[in-house]
Amino acid sequence: MPDNFDMNKIHKVIIVGSGPAGLTSAIYSARGNLDPVLLEGEPSSTGDQPGGQLMLTTEVENFPGFPQGIMGPELMSNLREQAVRFGTEILTSKAVRVDLSQSPFRIWTSTTSEPLRALSVIISTGAQALMLNIDGEERLLGHGVSACATCDGFFFRDQKVFVVGGGDSALEEAGFLSKFASSVTVVHRRKELRASKIMQDRAMQNQKINFRYNTVVKELLGENKLEKVRIQDVVTGVVEDLEAQGLFVAIGHSPNTSLFQGQIELDDKGYIVTHDGTKTSVPGVFAAGDVQDSKYRQAITAAGSGCMAALDVEHYLESLA
């Protein structure tokens, strides 16, 4: 906590989360003289670190403005610097408890005993791709293993890739990857796909996509980059090691909303419900980025909704005056 940080102050806005949504809302609200405080989280070994999911990616080639691409961590560092330049106060703390029942809202952090208080809150805590939790996965993340085909698919031109999962995301990723890869093998743990019929038909008709049903991925092999996937047929028990340069995990995402359960409206999958832009069910509390978006989940859409949240906060605070 910075020495000069005033614990007694009622802030105009506190932003929780430091991905593209949180930092963009910080840039806009700082430039709007709202003196934002941003809780960026804390570094941790689980990948649950400040900067969000882009800290776990390598090159980002689809964020507008970087014709040569930019590394995910560098993009986040630039956004952070930009937010600080306009006066955002960044605390390297996690929100550990919130009280959104009345204004000023209260947020307890991992580094303060007393809660911070604010007239408005922007929640931008993001989502996490669910992972397989198998040997080799964490070590090879960013070195052949990915949870985002749109981000990383381009790097697998003429290579053999695998996609794990049987839902719409898996088949969408497989279709996208088939534009680059020499072959795409979808590995699904059951006999029936979960994906919608239209997505299934499309994938079945794609010459480059093939399926391994009743199959699980047991282990990922390779020293510095992915070389093989060890799969097992769950019916016969047969284990095989197959050559692979890429493996995309598409088994769903989980929004980081456990802190807010019971305090604001969440949908049946746990995402924050927003309306009229970034408003949540609690007036004065706004949500931006993947924490309220299970559909687009792109850095640029998160950044865009972060901008919207800052403008929505500005209007909200004006309405209080």
Ligand code: NAP
């Ligand atoms: P999902 O529908 O929950 O599918 C997840 C898939 O991963 C399921 O096939 C599941 O297997 C499998 N899975 C889960 N945990 C696993 C594990 N530990 N090991 C191996 N496999 C595992 O998730 P999603 O595909 O990300 O889709 C989420 C939502 O977004 C859905 O409502 C979907 O329709 C929607 N979406 C729509 C589109 C589109 O319309 N273009 C595109 C993407 C997503 P089981 O089937 O055995 O449970």
